[in-house]
Structures are given as structure tokens and as C-alpha cells.
Amino acid sequence: MKLCDLTQFYSPLSGGVKRYVHEKIAYIQSATTDEHVLVVPGPKTECVTSERSRIYFIHSPLISRTSHYRALINLRAIEQILERERPDLIESGDPYQVAWKAIASGEALRIPVVGFYHSHFPEAYVRSAAKFLGQTAGEAMMDFTRRYVRNLYNSFQATLVPSARLGAVLTEWGVENVCAVNLGVNTTVFFPSPDDTAATRAELDLPASCRLLLYVGRLAKEKNTSLLFRAFAQLNGNGPQ
Template sequence: MKIVDVCGFYTPLGGGVRTYIDQKLRIAEQLGVDITILAPGVRDETITISAAARIAFLASPRFPLDRKYFAFVDEVAVHAMLDRLRPDLIEASSPWRSADYVASFPGDLPRSLIMHSDPLSAHVYRWFERVAEPPAVDRAFDWFWRRLRGFGTRFDAIVAANGNLAARLVAGGVHNVVTVPMGIEKDLFSPARRDRAVRERLLAACGMGPKATLLIAAGRLSTEKRIPLLVEAATCAGRSRPLGLAIFGEGRCRDQILRAIAGNPHIRLFEPVRDRVQFATILASADALLHGCEAETFGMVAAEAHASGLPIIAPSAGGVADFALQNPALSFRPADAADAARAILALSSAPSRRGRAAGARGMDAHFEELFAHYRHLAARRLAVAA
């Protein structure tokens, strides 16, 4: 089976989509799938990953809100590339322009929309959180829901990675919604990577001794991740118990986060760690993951921390809620720094680690399920055509 993923938000410089794509390219060949990632880039270029996996870049302008990314602007060029690649199924990886281009591609190919982002939760609900509840915001932004409902009729599958998002899509009148939970690199993330020396070095960098609590936050430094809220919560909780917060990431909110830290010696902002083994070691060496975003479609870093044996301190909404709610005391109200501080202080009453979480789902299981569904869609199209 040949799949082309028209991925409008892929960058080689990192991020959750890049992590997902890297694993997709590696696993697809093992599952008998030929995969091409069609992405905007600085120039027309194809990078071969294996005999059955490649990334084809189309020359495109930079995305104005984040210069690490590029943006599709030429529908004709995207369609011409799809004609050359002749896929059996086309994916779109965001509900924006790339989805429009996939929906408008001529022919009767099955197509899928992967909901890698939840724009309403990530942005719009947050913009209006002090003046309106989500149902009122949904009514005001019904143009976006109309867009999603349109995709629900033009795509054979709208793929969500968590049940919360899938339920919201169905309640909003979107058809063809399928829940396919993601997973982690099971051979990489494990409590066995815990390293006392790494833990003590990070605590020392936060001006703390080895008896303090080490919290880790990691990911893109963007507004929806609510890193300043985590800083405020950790600062407040730190008045009651010794703790250090190590934040790993990069992004457009870096200066805002540094202002929030305001010289607090117990909270440090580090560059992202791109070596996956090194990052897995850092994660396993912490005492808990602190996560602030209630708009995750899955929450990859939370899943990785969970597999590493860490308690998860996170909001009670979005993709990370499935992990946080396993210990309700560590779950906090979204956008509530005081309640997040309360959850941090509740960490001492959390169950001690007992090794890797039972039944941790691997990305191989995710792609097996996803590609099996795609084969079913392709077979159904052939049967209808016959």
C-alpha cells in the first residue's frame, strides 16, 4: 500500500509532529507500507529514508508565526506531486490548507485527516477563557465547526488520538471520526534508564541538593503549553518544599518564560535534548513530569514519562488527562496555577513507582491499527467501484 502524507507542519528541527513522522517512516516499511511525507521546505528536494520511505519537500515560503516552519501555498504543485507519486491513500496532517489541498485532489482515492492539533482548545478557548465558556466559543466559531463537518463528508476518516477529542468531534456533528491512540517507543523509555548522577546534576543546576524533588517539563515553548503557569505553580509550591524544575524546549515564548522565571535559581530553562536516548535518561531520572497544556491531542511526552515510571502532574482535560487522572490528586484544573501548585505538593502522597506502566502502548501498535484501517478504506473503495 502506498500512502502520501501531506504534512503542512513538519520541520526537521523538532516538535511532536517530527517525532511522530520519524517513527512513521521507520515502522511503515516493517508493516508493508510505502510512505512519502510531502512537506513544505526551503527547496524542492527528496530525502530517501529507506527503499519504502522518503520525505519530499516542495519549495515554499516560511510560516510567518514560526520561522522554523514552512507553509504550502501552491495547490497546483501539491496536486502535481500527488499525480507523480500515485498513492493508494492520501493523508492530511492538519485541518488547514493541506487538508483543503487533499480534499480538492481529483479522483476517487480514500483520504484521511489526522488531527495532530486541536486549534479550538489550543488557542481559541484559551483566548476567551476569562469571558466565555467553550460552548459559547463554539457557537461564535461555528465557521470552524462547519469546516470540520465538511471534512467529515469529504474524508473517509478523521483520526483522533484520544477519546476526549473524538467525542467532541462527534458531538460537533463531524462524521467518520476514528480513535486511534498513539504510543511511545517502548524499547527506549523505561524506568531502567533512571540515573542518580543525572538527577543530582539537574538538581544542582537548579540550586538544590539530592533530597529535593526534581520536576521535568519538556516540549515546544508556545503559548498553549502554558509554561509560565508551570513556573508560577512550581515557585509557589517551592515555598513549602524543596524542589527544582528543569524545563527543556525552544520556541517563540522563550523570552516570556525567562521573564516568568525572573531569576528564580530553582527553575532552569534548557535547550531541547534531541538525542532520544539522552532524553529518555533525563526523563527517567526525574521524580515527576509537570505538564500544563489541556489541548494536547495525545501528549507524547506525558506518555513517554508514564512509560518511564514517572507520576504525571497535568490538567484534567485533553490528551494528557488520561495519564494524570490515574492519580486524581496529581490532576489540576486547566489554567489554574494555584491548583497546579496544590497538585505538586500532593506528589508526596502519590503511589511510589513500581516500574514501567503496565500495558504501555507502542507506536508500532498505533501504526498497525492505523494502516489496517487504511487498508479497509481502500478495499471498501475498490468494492464500491466494482
């Protein structure tokens, strides 16, 4: 079987989607006899081949100098790659123009297409912007976004979500084909261990009475860091430690 992942959410630096697709590639190469094709934006058009994996980078303009994300606007190049590779299944990890191209190409080539709802963008971006428009206009924008999500993801054979809770939200919005997928945990890094609170505080030179708040994630607006900063502000003492 040949599987194809297609996404615009790809940065050479880091990111959850990049980790997801590369973990998939590693699993396919180590535990199956399948082939994998990945189509993503890049600084230049090229194909990188490794064993049964091919990564197609399509030259795309930079939209963030910090995260190095790019806008994949050469949809014809996507179409040509899919026509040449003819995968058995296409997975789109993008809710914008790339998703619609995946759906159209899948229909033309008679290839099933599924969508992975990696980012809850209505809450991360639209609701934040809607706050500046007033309640009526803001709710109208959110209603439009919910309809967009429903129309797009009902066009896929299935919609994969990383949690049952998010799947319930999409189901409530009218998405009919939701399937929760457990992404798993890297147990070589994260695993149960005896309570080492005392050792951790000793290593950080923190007294037992000191509050310790740990955030693991990217400092970005879509990660709701405003809530994080408010939580830090409520800590007692001279500031967060």
C-alpha cells in the first residue's frame, strides 16, 4: 500500500504536524512493507528519497520568519505529484486550499481522501479576531466558520481527530464522519516513575513552600498563552520561578 500525507502545516524547525508525519514515516519503514509519500511546502522544489519514503518539497513563499511556515499555493504541483504517485490513500492535514485540492484530486483519480483535524483553528484564530468585531458580527463569523468546517470535513471519507473531546465538538457542529485517533506517547521519554518531587525541587533549589508551574509547549497565541500568563501573574511571591 502507498500512503500519502499532504499538509501546509510543516516547518523544518519543529511542530506537532511535522512530528506526526515523521513518526508515521519511521513506523512505516520499520514495521511495514508499505510506501509513504509526503507533500509539503519548502524553500525550493525537490524530492528527498529514503528507503520506501519520498518527501516532495514544493517551492512556497515564507509567511513566518520565526516558525518558518510557508504558504503552499502551487496547487498544480500537488496535482502533478498525486497523478504521478497514485497513492492508495491521501491524508490531508490542512483545512485550507490544500485540503480542497486533495479532495478534488482524490475524486479525479478515484483515490479515497481523509482529513486530519490537527488544529482547532476556529477557536485559535477566528474567535480571537471576532472579539474585536462586537458580539453580533463575532457570532456571525463563528457561524460561518462552523459551516465551513462542516462543509469541508464532510467532503472527506473520514475526519481524524487527536482526541474524543475534539471529536465531540466537530460532531456537534455537524461533521458526520469523525474518528478519534490516539496519537500515543513516546514511552522512552515519558513514563511513570516514583514520585521525585523532592529531588526536582532540590535540583532547582526550590523550597517546599514555593509554587512550581510547568508549561510544556510553544509560546504562541494559538496555544492560549494569554491564559498561561494570567496564571503566572496569580502566583504569589516575587514572580514565577
